[in-house]
Amino acid sequence: MLAFIIYKFILVLIVFLISLGIAAYSTYGERKIAAFLQDRMGPSKAGPYGLLQPIADGVKMFMKEEIIPDVSNKWLFILGPCIAMFTACMTGVVIPWGRPLIIGGETYALQITDINIGILYVFGVVSMGVYGIMIGGWASNNKYSLLGAIRASAQMISYEVAMGMSIIALVMTTGTISLSEIAAQQDHGMWNVIKQPLGFLIFITCAFAECNRAPFDLPECETELVGGYHTEYSSMKLGFYLFAEYINMFISSAVISTLYFGGYNMPFINELGLANNVLSILGVVFLFAKIIFFIFFFMWIRWTLPRFRYDQLMDLGWKKLIPLSIFNILLTGAIMIAKDLL
Amino acid sequence: MQLTNRSKIVSNKKMTLVEKIYLPAVLSGMSITVKHLFKKPATIDYPKKTREMAVIFRGQHVLKRDENGAERCTACGLCAVACPAEAITMTAAERKPGEEKLYREEKYAAVYEINMLRCIFCGLCEEACPKEAIFLTDKTVPSTFERDEFLYGKSILTEPLNSTVDVSKRQTKDTLEFKKDPHFAHNILFDPTKPSKKSTKH
Ligand code: SF4
Ligand code: SF4
Numbered sequence: 001m002l003a004f005i006i007y008k009f010i011l012v013l014i015v016f017l018i019s020l021g022i023a024a025y026s027t028y029g030e031r032k033i034a035a036f037l038q039d040r041m042g043p044s045k046a047g048p049y050g051l052l053q054p055i056a057d058g059v060k061m062f063m064k065e066e067i068i069p070d071v072s073n074k075w076l077f078i079l080g081p082c083i084a085m086f087t088a089c090m091t092g093v094v095i096p097w098g099r100p101l102i103i104g105g106e107t108y109a110l111q112i113t114d115i116n117i118g119i120l121y122v123f124g125v126v127s128m129g130v131y132g133i134m135i136g137g138w139a140s141n142n143k144y145s146l147l148g149a150i151r152a153s154a155q156m157i158s159y160e161v162a163m164g165m166s167i168i169a170l171v172m173t174t175g176t177i178s179l180s181e182i183a184a185q186q187d188h189g190m191w192n193v194i195k196q197p198l199g200f201l202i203f204i205t206c207a208f209a210e211c212n213r214a215p216f217d218l219p220e221c222e223t224e225l226v227g228g229y230h231t232e233y234s235s236m237k238l239g240f241y242l243f244a245e246y247i248n249m250f251i252s253s254a255v256i257s258t259l260y261f262g263g264y265n266m267p268f269i270n271e272l273g274l275a276n277n278v279l280s281i282l283g284v285v286f287l288f289a290k291i292i293f294f295i296f297f298f299m300w301i302r303w304t305l306p307r308f309r310y311d312q313l314m315d316l317g318w319k320k321l322i323p324l325s326i327f328n329i330l331l332t333g334a335i336m337i338a339k340d341l342l
Numbered sequence: 343m344q345l346t347n348r349s350k351i352v353s354n355k356k357m358t359l360v361e362k363i364y365l366p367a368v369l370s371g372m373s374i375t376v377k378h379l380f381k382k383p384a385t386i387d388y389p390k391k392t393r394e395m396a397v398i399f400r401g402q403h404v405l406k407r408d409e410n411g412a413e414r415c416t417a418c419g420l421c422a423v424a425c426p427a428e429a430i431t432m433t434a435a436e437r438k439p440g441e442e443k444l445y446r447e448e449k450y451a452a453v454y455e456i457n458m459l460r461c462i463f464c465g466l467c468e469e470a471c472p473k474e475a476i477f478l479t480d481k482t483v484p485s486t487f488e489r490d491e492f493l494y495g496k497s498i499l500t501e502p503l504n505s506t507v508d509v510s511k512r513q514t515k516d517t518l519e520f521k522k523d524p525h526f527a528h529n530i531l532f533d534p535t536k537p538s539k540k541s542t543k544h
């Protein structure tokens with residue numbers, strides 16, 4: 001029992017540290033990729049190729065003056081970024097990072113907890129994330145913050161519907177809502193993106209909206225709302241909000257990879273006849289390669305597309321994605337019945 | 343009423359189905375941006391590297407000294423006349439006995455000011471100068487917060503005594519030739535290569 005607890009504790013610690021590390025270096029990657037896409041050089045002063053930039057940024061954030069507006073609700077003002085950060089970190093626990101390791105006859109799952117309703121858990125936690133933004137924006141007692149928070153919550157709630165529906169179609173084909181089983185199924189068969197291309201498109205679009213990333217970054221669009229919900233925030237509390245966004249991006253990339261792109265699987269790797277433990281280590285590497293690709297994809301989109309207008313955003317969510325996802329469910333059902341009949 | 347024929351009628355046409363799906367446009371946009379990923383950056387690592395200036399770059403002026411360290415300018419005012427921006431003002435003074443080391447000619451500029459906010463860096467002052475006294479260099483004029491700091495006097499403009507400012511790139515054979523061209527009256531009156539014996543009439 002003790003060994004089990006220690007093992008899980010270490011795993012939690014590793015996942016937590018990796019989330020933070022990847023999020024920190026995503027900020028660097030974001031700036032570098034933005035620069036490259038715009039024919040610039042990007043941060044290059046701190047360390048070789050500017051590699052120490054995230055540390056410099058972190059130190060800067062800590063050293064900045066901490067301002068809590070007089071008219072704000074202090075407790076809620078502090079609670080906002082805490083919730084945002086907390087929920088961002090919490091999603092990582094259900095993601096299967098690799099196939100189980102077998103050491104000395106004991107299996108060690110490379111997943112912090114294998115709850116059988118993994119997808120529901122992810123949804124639950126993600127929808128709690130909106131409270132962080134909502135509370136922070138409301139407690140700031142600033143019109144821009146409030147408008148940003150309202151936009152954020154409206155956007156996230158609208159897109160959660162379409163996201164959930166795209167998942168329903170996926171659940172219909174897989175027959176399970178446990179993430180580890182979905183990953184294992186793809187390890188032995190086809191990747192889900194081949195079975196559910198439309199569902200994948202809907203899911204990734206909604207993921208952009210859920211992460212408040214461009215082209216759906218209306219909650220913090222500078223041209224209209226100054227900084228959106230974090231207008232009044234400064235110092236590390238602002239850092240928490242920004243950081244939570246990058247952790248969310250990391251986790252969504254992990255969820256997308258797991259749900260649609262085979263998780264830790266790489267095609268034809270099972271045919272090589274490698275030892276189980278080698279395979280699981282390789283699996284972790286593959287998963288991270290996929291995650292990094294999707295993080296890059298998030299940034300690529302951000303530096304390509306202009307921002308949607310708010311009515312266009314709502315239009316896309318309610319009038320296009322939701323009908324489309326319902327159609328996807330019907331289509332999936334029809335195909336499944338057709339398969340049964342043949 | 344239409345002043346030009348360049349105005350365009352904005353079309354508020356409904357989007358076609360392909361446009362409504364957004365995806366083709368998104369993909370073409372992404373293919374454009376990803377191409378830039380492999381392009382050489384257009385910017386440079388500035389403080390470490392600087393861009394090469396053209397050899398004839400026209401920047402901040404310098405008032406040259408001759409090989410003995412005496413100021414070449416004789417306050418003839420031709421540069422001020424030539425200046426299209428009217429940026430140059432000067433006050434002339436007569437050289438006292440014993441100041442031959444300081445001033446090359448019998449008359450010199452006691453005050454010589456260029457207003458860098460007016461100057462358009464056209465280089466006409468340099469072209470007009472019969473004494474090869476004023477040159478534009480490749481130095482850029484630094485920015486400041488106060489307007490009066492842009493009024494550059496002799497203390498800034500004159501070449502320092504211990505180090506020469508290289509103007510050989512601008513003082514080419516052709517320009518020297520041009521200055522001897524008898525078409526221009528002042529070229530006959532002044533010979534830039536020799537100090538004048540007595541004060542010339544102008
Ligand atoms: S460079 Fe042109 S504008 Fe500037 S002082 Fe000389 S003549 Fe005048
Ligand atoms: S033209 Fe030359 S010599 Fe004459 S005042 Fe100007 S700088 Fe001096």
